[in-house]
Amino acid sequence: MPITGFYKLYFSKNKTYVKQLKNLLGFVPGNLSLYRNAFRHKSAATNVRKGVKNSNERLEFLGDAVLGSVVAEVLFKLYPYEDEGFLTELRSKIVNRANLNQLARKMGFEQLVEYDARMVGSTRQGSLLGDAFEALIGAVYLDKGYEFTKSFLINHIIKSHIDIHTLEQTETNFKSKLIEWCQRHGKDISFDLVENKEGESNKLFSIHAIIDGEVMGLGKEFSKKNAEKLAAEKACEVLGI
Amino acid sequence: MPITGFYKLYFSKNKTYVKQLKNLLGFVPGNLSLYRNAFRHKSAATNVRKGVKNSNERLEFLGDAVLGSVVAEVLFKLYPYEDEGFLTELRSKIVNRANLNQLARKMGFEQLVEYDARMVGSTRQGSLLGDAFEALIGAVYLDKGYEFTKSFLINHIIKSHIDIHTLEQTETNFKSKLIEWCQRHGKDISFDLVENKEGESNKLFSIHAIIDGEVMGLGKEFSKKNAEKLAAEKACEVLGI
Incomplete structure (x- = not known):
């Protein structure tokens, strides 16, 4: 661990938050404000400037794209003999909202996501987690770059939490x-x-x-x-x- | 230029093809078969093995995802005060099929794309080019990695061929x-x-x-x-x- 990571984890004023993130992510985050934004739903956001809110929606846009790209490559290489129709369908089974919500819940996002329950209907609360998951990928990408995000997704998320071969068999009816x-x-x-x-x-x-x-x-x-x-x-x- | 690039460009048996690609891309490609596949429409493909064709469709799937991710980041950084709705709409104006067809035509893809005219209706011929453009991005990614592809897209494609601020103004009606x-x-x-x-x-x-x-x-x-x-x-x- 580089010395700045060591300092952040044990001595900084944010050390509790840093530890919580390290437990979730498996690495010490760099730019903490990116991660705070990733976990902030628009119902809990405040205006920053020029009408921009510090919610996770912009990061979600970016993270959705990076996630799509990483999953595309994983499937491209995992299934060298399947056509693009198969790859497209399997990817959408992996990155669909329901699957990401479930994944984020399993990973314990509920403790970290900030939202205002009065402004969010109970049916919408589930998809808060999937949105935050995508935003987190956006934050990791901006903080650490593409190759890091790819390894993080493959080793920490896909291998531990997503059973691609089972998803391949289940048909969304x-x-x-x-x-x-x-x-x-x-x-x-x-x-x-x-x-x-x-x-x-x-x-x-x-x-x-x-x-x-x-x-x-x-x-x-x-x-x-x-x-x-x-x-x-x-x-x-x-x-x- | 590394020595292998120099050899490829001036002495290899594929030097004409390599030169043509270098003129188009601005760099010397590594794995030529990736680029040949990227420019081969399914109407001109042959079976390779296990029913897999050497057409550009799988590469198109991958390239579409990488392109989406790069454009997402470019817009995220270019418009720090715009919300995700604006970013999503502007991205789809950039990467829509009609725009990519036009871009690929401007770049001279017509000379490189292989297809069988008897099997492709005249209205479909236009979108061959956009498909090949996405497949090319997939090939560049596999050949050179994410950071290279990102720089290539930004410096060689977006800056020279795409007027983002004009697209921002035009509303797709x-x-x-x-x-x-x-x-x-x-x-x-x-x-x-x-x-x-x-x-x-x-x-x-x-x-x-x-x-x-x-x-x-x-x-x-x-x-x-x-x-x-x-x-x-x-x-x-x-x-x-």
Whole structure:
């Protein structure tokens, strides 16, 4: 450990916070204010200047991109014989909000995230953690650079917390997800076949996912089943499920 | 220039190709097969093994992610007082397919991209170039690493070819884009206000973009104008405009 890290951990006025971060991250952070921002939800933010808040949203934007890039490389190298469709799907299973929320909870982010419960609905509280996780990646990147962030993600996060091969097997079933959601919320759902438009291949199926009479998603595919899946996926996206 | 670069450029059996790449990229590439793959569209690919083709699609997946990450950092630092919504929108203006196609054309990719014209429709030929651009970024990353790719992108591409401040000003007007497309293809278009669902705020407008009687996009916003914009954007996405 470099001498500045040693000082930070044992003698600085922030030593408690530094220790807490070191336990979480496995390394001594450099620029503490980056990490404080990463764990601050907008509900707990204050204005800094020129209308900019010290919340984690900008860091989340950056961290999301860095995370996407690292995971892309990991999968590219781990699956040399799979095509880009497979890689894209597997990556989205890893970096989707639900998975990141769960990961952040497992890692104990709840103790560190700052937010104002009065301003955050209970359903939104879960995704606070995933947002903070992405923001943390942004902070690590700015503090330590790409190669460090990549090693941190691979050795400290992916290897310990993400079972890629299990995720590979589990199919995100948007259709049953949507149907369950409708049952829970007392809504009617149907999948209706739409007539093909002129000039469109006869083999193409267009399916609407209709919830309480309203079209919420359209899927076009060469099999009816896949068109339904796509329509359900779009509807899940629109509804934020 | 290191001695291996010197050899490659003047004495190797691939010296013509190496020179062509050096003119394009401004540096001497290391692993040539990566660059050959980056410029090979799937229509010109052959099977390598285990059903994997030597096309540029996997590299495109990787390059898209690395490009997204570099551009995210550039904008994060260039606009310290803008929020993540601004950064996300500006990034998508920079890395959208139309912009990358244009960029790749300006850089002279047409001479380098390998494809089979019989298998590629004329409308698809344009996006070949943008795909190859992303794949090239993937190749540079694997060949030279993140920091090199970042400098290459900033100094050789962004500074010379992308006018970020102009892009910042131009608003992508999805509504007029969609209306133009419909006129060109002889299709009816309308934007219809949908009734709000129970429990939804009265102030929320839900608008369907309807083309030839079929719902192609839904937008929900607190102003009618913005809901229409969003519906048009979704419809453009569905139609691949």
